[in-house]
Amino acid sequence: MSYYLKKHIAFITKHGKEAVIIPVLEKNLQCYITHVKHYDTDQQGTFTRDIERVDNQLNTARHKARIGMEMSGLNLGLASEGAFGPDPFTGLIPWNREIIVLIDNETKTEIIGEAQGPGNHQHLITSNWSEALTFGKKVGFPDQLIIIRPDHESDNRIIKNITSWDLYEKIFHDVINNSTTGYAFIETDGRAYANPKRMEMIAKATKDLLIKMQSCCPDCGTPGFTVIERFPGLPCKNCNGPTKIFYMDLYACQKCGEHREIRCTDQEWADPLYCDFCNP
Numbered sequence: 465m466s467y468y469l470k471k472h473i474a475f476i477t478k479h480g481k482e483a484v485i486i487p488v489l490e491k492n493l494q495c496y497i498t499h500v501k502h503y504d505t506d507q508q509g510t511f512t513r514d515i516e517r518v519d520n521q522l523n524t525a526r527h528k529a530r531i532g533m534e535m536s537g538l539n540l541g542l543a544s545e546g547a548f549g550p551d552p553f554t555g556l557i558p559w560n561r562e563i564i565v566l567i568d569n570e571t572k573t574e575i576i577g578e579a580q581g582p583g584n585h586q587h588l589i590t591s592n593w594s595e596a597l598t599f600g601k602k603v604g605f606p607d608q609l610i611i612i613r614p615d616h617e618s619d620n621r622i623i624k625n626i627t628s629w630d631l632y633e634k635i636f637h638d639v640i641n642n643s644t645t646g647y648a649f650i651e652t653d654g655r656a657y658a659n660p661k662r663m664e665m666i667a668k669a670t671k672d673l674l675i676k677m678q679s680c681c682p683d684c685g686t687p688g689f690t691v692i693e694r695f696p697g698l699p700c701k702n703c704n705g706p707t708k709i710f711y712m713d714l715y716a717c718q719k720c721g722e723h724r725e726i727r728c729t730d731q732e733w734a735d736p737l738y739c740d741f742c743n744p
């Protein structure tokens with residue numbers, strides 16, 4: 465039986481994220497999710513830099529979840545928060561990290577679902593319509609929406625909700641005519657419903673959250689019995705020494721402190737490729 469059976473969870477959001485989050489959680493956990501709409505989550509920061517996010521991604525999500533709980537009077541609250549940046553490996557690919565957090569006031573625990581990968585987050589500064597058109601095709605417009613403003617990335621004359629090529633072209637020329645420099649700053653819209661790739665990432669983060677919400681402590685039954693540490697050291701097939709490959713996960717319960725080490729691989733030996741001794 466689901467721990468969340470018939471429980472009510474507040475979920476504060478704008479921008480259509482509820483479409484990929486609510487059905488998955490309600491169906492699999494048999495809970496009820498109360499969608500808290502009457503709050504402008506953009507107060508916590510926007511992707512267009514007109515309102516800067518003051519806190520980090522996780523704290524912003526926690527804060528939004530708590531507001532939803534306060535507004536609805538519920539003990540369980542859910543919120544998601546996304547971020548774009550360069551990829552952590554080469555720094556060259558636009559990267560998207562999505563977090564979705566569940567706060568439980570009864571057990572005083574929180575569960576964090578997470579997903580990350582390449583995202584659609586690009587911009588172009590141009591005075592030339594054919595370049596703007598190429599950019600639109602490259603980013604997947606009009607399924608992926610774009611935002612235009614005159615001159616530079618900080619100009620506050622932002623035009624959003626451009627939904628067709630005709631409108632895009634007309635607005636592009638209007639923006640150029642109203643600019644000081646003759647250039648337009650064009651970028652992909654980061655809001656969830658306007659960014660299909662981001663929506664996919666939110667769905668992945670939701671799956672991660674769901675798995676963690678379904679993982680209950682073997683001792684006290686509290687959900688969120690999850691990995692807090694991973695141990696490398698699967699022995700090398702060649703020299704028997706420890707490699708960089710993970711072989712054990714440490715699970716912990718936030719409520720009662722129960723810990724368990726659980727093997728995370730069926731493999732007995734690691735490829736010498738991952739051995740610092742055999743393959744320095």
Ligand SMILES: [Zn+2]
Pocket residue numbers: 681682683684685686717718719720721722
């Ligand atoms: Zn426990």
Ligand SMILES: [Zn+2]
Pocket residue numbers: 700701702703704705736739740741742743
């Ligand atoms: Zn070795």
